[in-house]
Amino acid sequence: MNWSVSILCVSLRTERSKIHESLAAPSAPGVACLSGGIGQTDAGGCSVLQVRRNIDLVYGGGSVGLMGLVSHAVHDGGRHVLGVIPRTLMPREITGETVGEVRAVSGMHQRKAEMARQADAFIALPGGYGTLEELLEVITWAQLGIHDKPVGLLNVDGYYDSLLSFIDKAVDEGFIAPAARHIIISAQTSHELLSELEDYRPTHDGVAPRLSWERERLGHSPKSDIGR
Numbered sequence: 001m002n003w004s005v006s007i008l009c010v011s012l013r014t015e016r017s018k019i020h021e022s023l024a025a026p027s028a029p030g031v032a033c034l035s036g037g038i039g040q041t042d043a044g045g046c047s048v049l050q051v052r053r054n055i056d057l058v059y060g061g062g063s064v065g066l067m068g069l070v071s072h073a074v075h076d077g078g079r080h081v082l083g084v085i086p087r088t089l090m091p092r093e094i095t096g097e098t099v100g101e102v103r104a105v106s107g108m109h110q111r112k113a114e115m116a117r118q119a120d121a122f123i124a125l126p127g128g129y130g131t132l133e134e135l136l137e138v139i140t141w142a143q144l145g146i147h148d149k150p151v152g153l154l155n156v157d158g159y160y161d162s163l164l165s166f167i168d169k170a171v172d173e174g175f176i177a178p179a180a181r182h183i184i185i186s187a188q189t190s191h192e193l194l195s196e197l198e199d200y201r202p203t204h205d206g207v208a209p210r211l212s213w214e215r216e217r218l219g220h221s222p223k224s225d226i227g228r
Contacts, residue, residue: 054079058118060111061085061102062093075099084114112137116147121197123152123190126159142183142202150200152193153186160186 057074061083075081081100085093086107094102105111116122116138124135141147153160164186170176185200187193 056080056082057100058082058084058115060115061098062089063098071099082118084111084118086111116141119149121150121152121200123154123193123197124160125154126156132163139183143180148202150197151184152197153184154190154193155186155188157188 056079057071059071059081062068062085063071071081071083083098083100083102084105085102087104088107090104103114105114112134122135122138124131135151135153138147138149139151142149142151153164155161155164164184167176167181167184171178171181183202185193185196187196
């Protein structure tokens, strides 16, 4: 089955962790969208995930730092790489050789929308503010019916336990519908997580029909909408 995965990992950590161990498992074909940068050993694990599972890469563009490392490794492994980057950031984030396709967009919102449009699923690795911002946005889009793609958390060493507890508390207090809680999939290893993402079926109800404001604002046809 051909599918694409958007990997959200925006933490700039440089210390060692177990993320690369969790990512280095065999799998099935697709496209991964990756944004931001993680620790260097973790970045190597990300690359293993892309190549071993025949997953292409869509990420936030740029050639510097860890994201440059990941994009080159995935490209060297024979997978397609697409970088989506705002024009205003190109002088800062593209300072060396780029690989694959580079798509320039007008701003941050369009960058996220285009990356989401290219993906069939989303994975959040342990990260910081940027990861949370992108994660919560794609969860909200799913809740509103803008897309019906699964959202996964790679919960290495319980990194996201506190966030999941917060969400469960919000369900208990009536702020999040129980059905909407099932938008989020969590697992400790990439093998588990990707298997669950493949098996995902949208179960939340009461959402709006697939919305068109992204298509209208960005001038895209229905075929290229985020919710394709």
